[in-house]
Amino acid sequence: MTLTTHVTPRAALTPELEAGLRSLLIAAYPHFADFWAGTSYWGSEPEWHLWLADPAGVPVAQLGFGRRVAQIGGHDVTLVGVGGVATHPAFHRRGVGGRLLRDLHAFLLTRPDVEFAFLQCREEVAPFYERGGFTRVPNAAHYLDPDEGHWVTDAGLTLILPVHGALGDWPVGERVNLRGLPW
Secondary structure, three states: OOOEEEEEEHHHOOHHHHHHHHHHHHHHOHHHHHHHOOOOOOOOOOOEEEEEEOOOOOEEEEEEEEEEEEEEOOEEEEEEEEEEEEEOHHHOOOOHHHHHHHHHHHHHOOOOOOOEEEEEEOHHHHHHHHHOOOEEEOOOEEEEOOOOOOEEEEOOEEEEEEOOOOHHHOOOOOOEEOOOOOO
16 A cells, blocks of 8 residues: 655644544544544644555554754753654554654754654653664653643653764763653
8 A cells, every 4th residue: 555645734734634633543542532532742732743644645644743942961952852653553563653753754854953853652662663763862851741730850761863963962861851841
C-alpha cells in the first residue's frame, strides 16, 4: 500500500483532518479514548502535524512537533519536541512508524535553527525510537504539567535526535528546562 507524507501546520488543520487525527489516536490509544475525543495533542500545542495517509487520504500514522528554545545547563538549545506519536493498529509491524520518524528527520533537516529533536517516553517503546535514530540521554526534563498545572521535574526516559547539533555537544546530565508545557 502506498502512503503519502504530509506536514501540516497546526493552524492549517481542517476540522476533517483534526477529526481524522483524533480517530487515529483513539485507535492507537483506546484506553485514552475520552481524552483523544476532544483533541489531537497533549501538552504544548504543536506547530506541525506530520502524518501519513492511505490512498483514500485517511491518516494512518501521525506525530505532533514544535520548536522551542530550552535551557540546558545554563545554555539555550533549540529543540523540536515530539509528541502524540501514533500508528493505527492495522498498520503495526509494517515499517510505518519507522517511516514516520525518517520523514520527521528529513523535514527537520530543512529547518536550520533546530539543533535536536527531543522526547520522553516509556521504556517499552524506547527501542522503536532508538531504531529511528534517537539516543538515550541521562537528562531530566522540567516543565509545566498540563494535567496538574504545576512545575515538575521528570527523570523519566529522555531521548534526543541530533539534527543540526552534534551528539557530542549535548549537555549530558543537565536538567532540560522546557520553559513551558511538554509535547
